[in-house]
Amino acid sequence: MTQVPAASTSDHICWVYDEDDASFDRTVRRFLAGGLERDERLLVVGERVIASLGSAGDGIGDAAALIAAGALRTLTMAEAYEEAGEVVSGTQRTFYDAATRTALADGYSGLRVVTEVSPLAEDAGTRATLVEWEHLADEYAAEGSGFTAMCAYPSRLSAQALADVATVHPLVHADAVPPFQVFFDDDRLALTGSVDTFSAERLARVLASSPVGDDGAVLDLGQVEFVDIAASRVIARWAQDLEARSLPLEVRGASPLLQRMWQVLGLTQVAPVAFTRAGA
Amino acid sequence: MTATLTGPAEAFDHEALFYRDEEDFLAGLLPFVREGLEFDEAVVVVEPRARLDLLRDALGDDASAVDLRDMAEVGRNPGRIIGVWDRLLGEHTAAGRRLRGVGEPAFAGRRESEYFECRLHELLLNHAFDGGAPWRLLCPYDETRLPRAVVRAALHNHPTAGTSAGRRPSPDYAPGEVAELFAAPLPAPGEAVLRGTYGPADVPATRRTVAQYARRIGLPEDKVEVLELAASELATNSVQHGGGSGTVAMWTTPSAAIVEFHDAGRLTEPLTGRLMPALDQEGGRGIFLVNQLCDLVQLRSSDEGTTIRITTWL
Numbered sequence: 001m002t003q004v005p006a007a008s009t010s011d012h013i014c015w016v017y018d019e020d021d022a023s024f025d026r027t028v029r030r031f032l033a034g035g036l037e038r039d040e041r042l043l044v045v046g047e048r049v050i051a052s053l054g055s056a057g058d059g060i061g062d063a064a065a066l067i068a069a070g071a072l073r074t075l076t077m078a079e080a081y082e083e084a085g086e087v088v089s090g091t092q093r094t095f096y097d098a099a100t101r102t103a104l105a106d107g108y109s110g111l112r113v114v115t116e117v118s119p120l121a122e123d124a125g126t127r128a129t130l131v132e133w134e135h136l137a138d139e140y141a142a143e144g145s146g147f148t149a150m151c152a153y154p155s156r157l158s159a160q161a162l163a164d165v166a167t168v169h170p171l172v173h174a175d176a177v178p179p180f181q182v183f184f185d186d187d188r189l190a191l192t193g194s195v196d197t198f199s200a201e202r203l204a205r206v207l208a209s210s211p212v213g214d215d216g217a218v219l220d221l222g223q224v225e226f227v228d229i230a231a232s233r234v235i236a237r238w239a240q241d242l243e244a245r246s247l248p249l250e251v252r253g254a255s256p257l258l259q260r261m262w263q264v265l266g267l268t269q270v271a272p273v274a275f276t277r278a279g280a
Numbered sequence: 281m282t283a284t285l286t287g288p289a290e291a292f293d294h295e296a297l298f299y300r301d302e303e304d305f306l307a308g309l310l311p312f313v314r315e316g317l318e319f320d321e322a323v324v325v326v327e328p329r330a331r332l333d334l335l336r337d338a339l340g341d342d343a344s345a346v347d348l349r350d351m352a353e354v355g356r357n358p359g360r361i362i363g364v365w366d367r368l369l370g371e372h373t374a375a376g377r378r379l380r381g382v383g384e385p386a387f388a389g390r391r392e393s394e395y396f397e398c399r400l401h402e403l404l405l406n407h408a409f410d411g412g413a414p415w416r417l418l419c420p421y422d423e424t425r426l427p428r429a430v431v432r433a434a435l436h437n438h439p440t441a442g443t444s445a446g447r448r449p450s451p452d453y454a455p456g457e458v459a460e461l462f463a464a465p466l467p468a469p470g471e472a473v474l475r476g477t478y479g480p481a482d483v484p485a486t487r488r489t490v491a492q493y494a495r496r497i498g499l500p501e502d503k504v505e506v507l508e509l510a511a512s513e514l515a516t517n518s519v520q521h522g523g524g525s526g527t528v529a530m531w532t533t534p535s536a537a538i539v540e541f542h543d544a545g546r547l548t549e550p551l552t553g554r555l556m557p558a559l560d561q562e563g564g565r566g567i568f569l570v571n572q573l574c575d576l577v578q579l580r581s582s583d584e585g586t587t588i589r590i591t592t593w594l
Contacts, residue, residue: 179484226512228516229569264573265569
């Protein structure tokens with residue numbers, strides 16, 4: 001695995017790591033050190049990442065001193081979910097929102113979080129909620145709230161689990177990138193990569209859980225590599241669901257072929273979508 | 281022989297009209313169109329552009345009451361035409377008007393593979409509309425310029441045949457030929473063929489391979505994208521309904537790029553992919569979409585499996 005790139009403010013990175021302790025510890029500390037350079041408060045969630053702090057030096061100095069100074073906080077998974085509530089995306093967001101605001105109020109430039117909560121990703125039941133929360137966290141990071149996060153998942157998880165969690169991150173550092181990604185870019189929801197019959201259901205789940213404001217949603221397809229009929233129908237069904245809630249859907253940057261497919265399949269009649277050009 | 285004037289249809293009335301020249305074309309067509317207008321029927325004429333111009337001039341003021349469409353567009357791939365008539369029939373019948381159509385899919389100047397698909401299309405019209413809402417469809421055939429085999433085949437696939445002088449039941453009408461044609465193998469490629477197999481995990485690789493091939497032989501990007509989408513849909517069909525795997529073959533002739541998919545599945549309905557799928561229907565859209573987007577689509581199915589050949593004209 002090549003080096004995980006340094007994070008800028010408001011990044012949301014999915015890092016799929018191999019079981020190499022030295023490299024894992026180094027990457028966690030380098031990510032945290034980047035936060036210290038930017039005067040961000042650090043939050044480390046999960047036993048595996050907390051263990052990385054105990055190792056020698058390498059960028060972040062004395063963890064105990066940072067904790068004493070209030071610049072670093074650690075939460076085991078049990079502590080995190082006692083404090084932030086069960087993995088219900090809304091309560092998680094409230095917790096991280098409060099933590100980010102407090103960091104800003106305390107004079108930090110933001111909150112930088114590194115998490116390793118792979119037990120939640122292993123279980124198919126909790127994974128669905130975890131993915132919902134990751135998607136919401138992505139929106140929160142993209143808002144420019146000052147929240148930056150790296151979510152570490154071990155490569156030993158099933159391909160399905162890894163694809164589920166990686167899909168909702170704008171930045172994915174892994175040997176096997178998921179076929180598509182859905183993430184927030186300013187106020188737009190961006191879809192990149194390829195969605196076909198075999199991955200359309202995953203797209204349906206992400207869209208169904210996607211936060212949509214009162215003005216409706218903008219889905220940006222400008223960077224999509226490929227979508228098939230099944231994927232188009234998933235987007236059409238989302239448009240129908242939004243319409244039922246009186247929320248409009250704008251689809252930006254769709255290729256001429258995709259728009260022709262919508263027309264040919266009669267999706268224009270059932271799914272109220274405003275197609276607009278890229279960069280509109 | 282009875283007169284050309286026919287009255288409103290009581291069932292699906294599918295007639296071949298053989299004409300020798302422009303004058304004869306108008307002599308056969310004008311009474312048919314004018315009668316439709318007299319009965320306040322919805323008259324739709326789908327002809328190549330030159331024939332449309334001829335008819336428009338001859339109809340004079342009446343032309344504005346006729347829905348004139350270019351067969352070179354509507355029927356570029358003959359596999360699209362039944363879907364168009366089906367939609368028109370549904371719309372006009374629902375509005376309380378009878379439909380009267382003129383369609384010349386096998387117009388002079390088409391390629392051999394297109395004439396072959398026109399023959400299957402004409403047979404399938406009977407299969408699609410017999411027993412349904414009553415309407416009339418007149419199919420002109422240019423007996424001077426068309427290959428003899430095309431003219432002869434029209435006697436097999438129309439229950440009624442005639443000229444400007446009159447019409448009568450076609451003694452050679454053979455609706456059973458549809459099963460035979462639908463099961464018959466397509467002509468083997470005469471050129472060097474690139475062939476590959478795909479399984480459940482190979483759909484993305486298959487569409488990328490087809491796109492690469494299309495790019496390499498110089499197809500414009502919009503046609504590359506269409507073939508990529510077609511490849512994804514048809515390989516997905518093989519994986520989901522055609523036994524889980526299939527083969528893709530690609531070759532180029534002096535006039536066309538051809539991509540062909542084959543799997544072990546069996547389609548029993550020869551109209552597959554020709555009618556617009558209901559909006560709430562789950563599957564069944566792949567071949568319909570490919571029919572709408574591609575230049576020529578040839579579907580065959582038998583105990584030997586299902587083959588879909590997509591031709592892109594160069």
